[in-house]
Amino acid sequence: MTTVLVVDDSLTDRKLAGGLLTRHAGWDVQYATDGRDALDQIELHVPDLVVTDLNMPELDGLELVRIIRETHPLVPVILMTNQGSEQIAVRALQTGASSYVPKNRLAVDLEDTVQQVLGIARADRAHVRLLRRLKNQQVQFEIENDQDLIATFVRYLQDALRGMGLCDDTERVRIGVALQEALINACFHGNLEVSSSLREVDHRAYYNLARERSQQLPYRDRRIFIFADLSPEEMTIVIRDEGPGFDRSLLPDPTDPANLEKPCGRGLLLMQTFMNEVRYNAVGNEVTMIKRRCESASKVQDQEDAA
Amino acid sequence: MTSIGPFFRTASEGDVFVVEICQPVGSLSDSVVLTQLDEVLDALKSSGLAKLLVDFRQTPYFGSSLLEGLRLLWNCIHAADGKMVLCNPSQVGREILEIAKFDHLWPIVNDRAAGLALLSH
Numbered sequence: 001m002t003t004v005l006v007v008d009d010s011l012t013d014r015k016l017a018g019g020l021l022t023r024h025a026g027w028d029v030q031y032a033t034d035g036r037d038a039l040d041q042i043e044l045h046v047p048d049l050v051v052t053d054l055n056m057p058e059l060d061g062l063e064l065v066r067i068i069r070e071t072h073p074l075v076p077v078i079l080m081t082n083q084g085s086e087q088i089a090v091r092a093l094q095t096g097a098s099s100y101v102p103k104n105r106l107a108v109d110l111e112d113t114v115q116q117v118l119g120i121a122r123a124d125r126a127h128v129r130l131l132r133r134l135k136n137q138q139v140q141f142e143i144e145n146d147q148d149l150i151a152t153f154v155r156y157l158q159d160a161l162r163g164m165g166l167c168d169d170t171e172r173v174r175i176g177v178a179l180q181e182a183l184i185n186a187c188f189h190g191n192l193e194v195s196s197s198l199r200e201v202d203h204r205a206y207y208n209l210a211r212e213r214s215q216q217l218p219y220r221d222r223r224i225f226i227f228a229d230l231s232p233e234e235m236t237i238v239i240r241d242e243g244p245g246f247d248r249s250l251l252p253d254p255t256d257p258a259n260l261e262k263p264c265g266r267g268l269l270l271m272q273t274f275m276n277e278v279r280y281n282a283v284g285n286e287v288t289m290i291k292r293r294c295e296s297a298s299k300v301q302d303q304e305d306a307a
Numbered sequence: 308m309t310s311i312g313p314f315f316r317t318a319s320e321g322d323v324f325v326v327e328i329c330q331p332v333g334s335l336s337d338s339v340v341l342t343q344l345d346e347v348l349d350a351l352k353s354s355g356l357a358k359l360l361v362d363f364r365q366t367p368y369f370g371s372s373l374l375e376g377l378r379l380l381w382n383c384i385h386a387a388d389g390k391m392v393l394c395n396p397s398q399v400g401r402e403i404l405e406i407a408k409f410d411h412l413w414p415i416v417n418d419r420a421a422g423l424a425l426l427s428h
Contacts, residue, residue: 173367
């Protein structure tokens with residue numbers, strides 16, 4: 001039986017939405033009077049889908065969407081919107097709501113929308129279940145010094161990590177930060193050979209030089225080579241640039257009080273803190289970063305399996 | 308509040324200049340972030356205010372580019388013999404600030420009201 005939780009502080013609207021859904025055989029409709037009540041009920045029994053009002057006194061629909069996305073990312077949420085709540089609805093959709101139905105169109109659109117979203121959610125769950133069974137994935141990329149490509153690669157790898165269940169969401173953010181820092185080092189300091197010491201003097205000159213060099217030979221044709229080896233237990237990522245490399249021992253310690261207000265070395269510090277291992281080759285143009293499965297990942301996986 | 312590109316919003320609250328970071332700022336959009344930060348710096352300078360509150364409530368994470376941005380804002384405030392406070396960082400955000408030891412440079416508080424109160428002393 002598919003369970004749908006209808007959340008609305010208005011008894012009339014709650015009963016209207018619930019009534020429309022109970023007409024569908026196979027859907028069990030539960031009710032909550034506001035966001036707080038919804039969370040209490042989800043704690044006891046995770047529904048297959050939530051249909052919620054946006055404006056509620058205790059905990060509103062936007063906050064409810066945010067919490068459900070964090071705690072039960074595979075449970076889709078459909079919003080019921082009123083005239084005047086469009087802006088908050090947009091924010092809720094950006095936060096992760098799956099769809100919305102205007103309240104004045106519930107009778108026409110709610111059942112179809114629920115059916116459609118449930119179908120997508122089932123496919124998502126099956127996809128996640130399949131990825132949980134993936135034992136190893138290796139990918140290689142060769143990319144230009146293009147910040148959009150770099151950002152997209154970071155998201156790609158974060159999604160792959162989520163699928164494999166190597167880490168929880170917080171850890172995934174940390175890994176994303178470390179990856180960004182490593183790739184920006186490869187691009188700016190490696191391939192384009194722009195030094196942080198210039199940024200210390202004049203940050204505009206630093207970016208202007210990077211922009212100029214991205215159009216000039218030999219910098220322009222240099223590439224970033226990425227190799228990633230993912231398993232449910234460990235991620236290894238190797239990032240190599242075509243610059244001359246650098247000597248880590250020459251980097252000032254950014255945590256030394258004397259250097260706190262200097263711009264050097266913070267990216268490397270974040271990489272070292274967020275990954276289990278960070279090591280460079282002898283030349284200094286290739287970094288290998290390793291992240292091992294964190295304990296909290298197992299907990300998240302158990303929750304998702306239960307959902 | 309005045310929006311400066313997608314990353315920053317600025318406002319004055321009494322004698323405090325408030326900079327709100329509106330979305331995740333990674334190192335990857337370095338040049339874009341720094342260009343917009345220049346506009347924030349210009350707005351800060353023309354405000355004539357020497358107390359700065361940086362509000363992170365809308366950004367769950369950031370990288371070294373924003374740390375660099377904070378350093379530049381601090382240079383501006385420091386030159387005016389002013390004060391700077393950070394507020395509302397996420398768990399990961401606070402972690403990043405502490406890794407960079409920026410908590411040694413400026414107070415980090417949980418909400419805007421606490422930040423404004425601290426700056427009013």
